Amino acid sequence: MIFGGDMRSSGGNGVAQADSAIRRRVVGGAAITALGGLLFGYDTGVVSGALLFLRHNFGGLSNIQEELVTSLLLVGAMAGALLAGRLADRIGRKPTILITATVFVVGVLLAAFTPSYAVLLVARVIIGLAVGASSLTVPLYIGEAAPPAVRGGLVSLNQLAITIGILVSYLVDYGLASSGNWRLMFGLAALPAVLLFIGILTQHESPHWLVERGRETEARAVLARLRRPDEVEPEVTEIREVISRGRGGLRELLAAAVRPALFVGVMMAVFQQVTGINTVIYYAPSLLHDAGLGASSALLANVGIGIVNVGMTIVAIRLLDRTGRRPLLIFGSAGMAVGMCAAALAFLGGTHLSGGRAAVAIGALVLYTGSFAIGLGPVFWLLISEIYPLRVRGSAMSVASMANWAANFVVTVSFLTLLSAIGGTGVFFLFGFLTLVAIWFFIRRVPETKGRSLPAIEADLRRRSPETPPQQQLPPGQMGHAA
Ligand code: BGC
Secondary structure (H helix, E strand, O other), X not given: OOOOOOOOOOOOHHHHHHHHHHHHHHHHHHHHHOHHHHHHHHHHHHHXXXXXXXXXXXXXXXXXXXXXHHHHHHHHHHHHHHHHHHHHHHHOHHHHHHHHHHHHHHHHHHHHOOOOHHHHHHHHHHHHHHHHHHHHHHHHHHHHHOXXXXXXXXXXXXXXXXXXXXXXXXXXXXXXXOOOOHHHHHHOOHHHHHHHHXXXXXXXXXXXXXXXXXXXXXXXXXXXXXXXXXXHHHHHHHHHHHHHHOOOHHHHHOOOOOHHHHHHHHHHHHHHHHOOHHHHHHHHHHHHHHOOOOHHHHHHHHHHHHHHHHHHHHHHHHHHHHHOHHHHHHHHHHHHHHHHXXXXXXXXXXXXXXXXXXXXXXXXXXXXXXHHHHOHHHHHHHHHOOOOOHHHHHHHHHHHHHHHHHHHHHHHHHHXXXXXXXXXXXXXXXXXXXXXXXXXXXXXXXXXXXXXXXXXXXXXXXXXXXXXXXHHOOOOOOEOOEO
């Protein structure tokens, strides 16, 4: 079992059996839903390798045309994140994921069979819509089905799936390199998309959303599959109580009680991107190649970075429900800052790296990526599934995810220009500095949510809002220490 929290019971054999059935359903449901994360990772990762072969088609692509193939996915993702949150609040989590899986299949097949460059661009926007939608619906849906004690690990299966998706895309690109079959590189994603659709059909609607819609009998039936019998009624009551306090709609989203959480989510989203992760994920091979490494060493180093990304995410999943979110976030970010500064120093003597400096650069990028994977990577997507009131959870997650995709877009399209303007040392020091600013923000503003039920987190955040008299407010980071 890779989860850190405790779901076990101390009861007799019958209780233990019932518990293991519950665990199977909870973990199985989360794993199926996380296929959405796999698609997120695969579709964002596959393009770097596919471009190498794609660029000789359709009469040859210019640099700008290549950039469009990459970045239009990010534009689509912004729109997908915007639409999916409202949809998930209106029609439910399950139908929204089914629609997302359908859009994935359509987009991926369109890209694989595209007759022209223009249609390929349309396909990339469609895939982006689905990637953006799944980036928030997956953690949302898993988070609402998960028992509080293991929620951190379960929701972060999404991040694990993202990293596996990225790694698989590198390997597929590498494996298909000799045939140059970019259509298959894109098209293979149809498989997990179909599996996601079929898998979600076997799952139930989120109990939180059902209570919110007044469908308590159905919610109880769903919870009965996912909780011990004595946990069902208190959870329904707890959800009902927080709903009675919220108003819902756009007003609630911008209400003083929700604004602090909205701010934290958006800032974490921006920090997750402006500290440079995707410059490593998308550009590491070309960066190392340009710095003098042979193509195959650069690709190998890249696969190494991908493996560390997956491995450290597994470590995070084990720790999130034990140590809590804040320590991993803060220490992970500190490791990222050290990694970026070391990378900056490696590039200090010029852009051509040889011998020791190449090893330092690769080591620095590995340290940076591993530190991201244990902290800011999983914690951002986890926290935004935990800190918003149920009435506006989908819409609020939309805002945070959109901010993430927008920041990703800005960094991705400006990175190469920035690199030629201020060099590797300048760019990496900039990322290192921004990581320090991020750490300062995390220490001051990010709450601890370990082990608490979502309604309890919501009640606490309301108590911390500016509408609450100062004497009843909680300091940052304190949430979660008291039950
Ligand atoms: C980020 C992605 C990034 C991935 C890398 C995710 O948490 O949102 O932008 O590519 O982690 O593992």
